[in-house]
Amino acid sequence: MKAFTALTATELRLLFRDPASLFFMMAFPLMLLVLKNGDGGAVPGYIAMIAAIGGMGALPGIVASYRERKVLKRLAATPISPVLLLGAQLMAQIVAGLAGSLLLVVAAITVFGADAPGNVLMLAAAFLLCSTMVCSLGFVIAAIVRNTRGANLIGMLVMFPMIFLAGAAVPRKALPDSMRRIGDYLPLTPAVEALGKAWSGTVAVFPLLILAGIIVAATAFAAALFRWE
Template sequence: MTGFGSLARVESKLLLRDPGAIFSMVIPLFILAVFGSGAAPGDVALPAMSMTVAVGLVGLYMVPTTLATYRERGILRRLSTTPVSPVTLLGVQLTLQLVFAVLASALLVGVSVAAFSAAVPARAVTMAVAFLLGTSAVFAIGLLIAATAPSGRAANGIGVLLYFPLAFLGGLMQPKEAMPEVLAAIGEWTPLGLFRQAVFDAWSGAATQPLILAIMAAYALVVGGVAARIFRWE
């Protein structure tokens, strides 16, 4: 087994024991269960919002907390003296977090369709592209938090504090139609707002705006590039 594979096996076990993983899985399901019964048959607004909540929690809470904690404990520094480089650990962590986000989202889609009569995703390929770009954008912000936070606890706090305003502006706490016009307009360009809209459009069969996909890709490239440049290994 390769170094990447061996490390992935160990890290996957640690991820499954992480209380944050349970939290990130249960909260979106709870939202869906509480409000799903009141949704109209075929409606996908709530499922799209729940999926955005899940990705936001993984990207802004789990990613930065885990990586900053590893740096704080000297794990990244110690790995630099072994055949398994710190870059390999980062790659394993991001891969596992992405897989976790995919599984959480797939579960939300299945529950939405089976239990709450939501429509089956109308444009699955476009939805997959939107999901990948949106998740990359959110993960990039998580990486930036991990790169700048002095400790795992600080990364946790920063991620949570950043999550709530982004969730509010992105229309995850109330419909954007009920928000002040200025805030709703700002929220349309935030990573979570873009993600929610892109997933909703693809899921419902509406035309996906190329600009939304392009902006999410720009978030991923620009913010991720800055995070990679300033990331401290110890």
């Protein structure tokens, strides 16, 4: 546990030293909130977007870089398992996403006068499942694409269309019917729905179950394909 905590703290420090991660997970959602005139209804989608930026935009490249630089291979010969490092990266992404989300929520409520979340516990559960789900997809990308540049590129190519089509960046009702139908099948869509329902105070179990199923399937797929070198 001590080694895992130390690894997580190190991963967090590295993450927060990256200007791109800080901008897109902290400043960018706040900028969108300002452009939306502090619309509290947009906050759940932006929370999903923050999680997706970390889990699919950043994580695949980080994990691929560890493989490319033989970090995972060297750890396999030490008492610190490579799995521990990947778990620490997962935890770091969740904590960073939580920091960005809390900053967004506090700004929406205190600066723009948005209503507070209607169901905080459900919102927390939805956030945790959303963050874990996008990270599991990030691990799948890192398992398939072995080099850093390719993993970064594929992660971005997957993440950016998804945050728009799933309703994270813009409401799905503003999209054409054909785009909405595509969004129906994207894994981020139930995350946005679960976060939105929790924000409004509604208990939505089905989207959470879908997220849990995606986590199990993506984790199993990534584990089957993943190679340490």
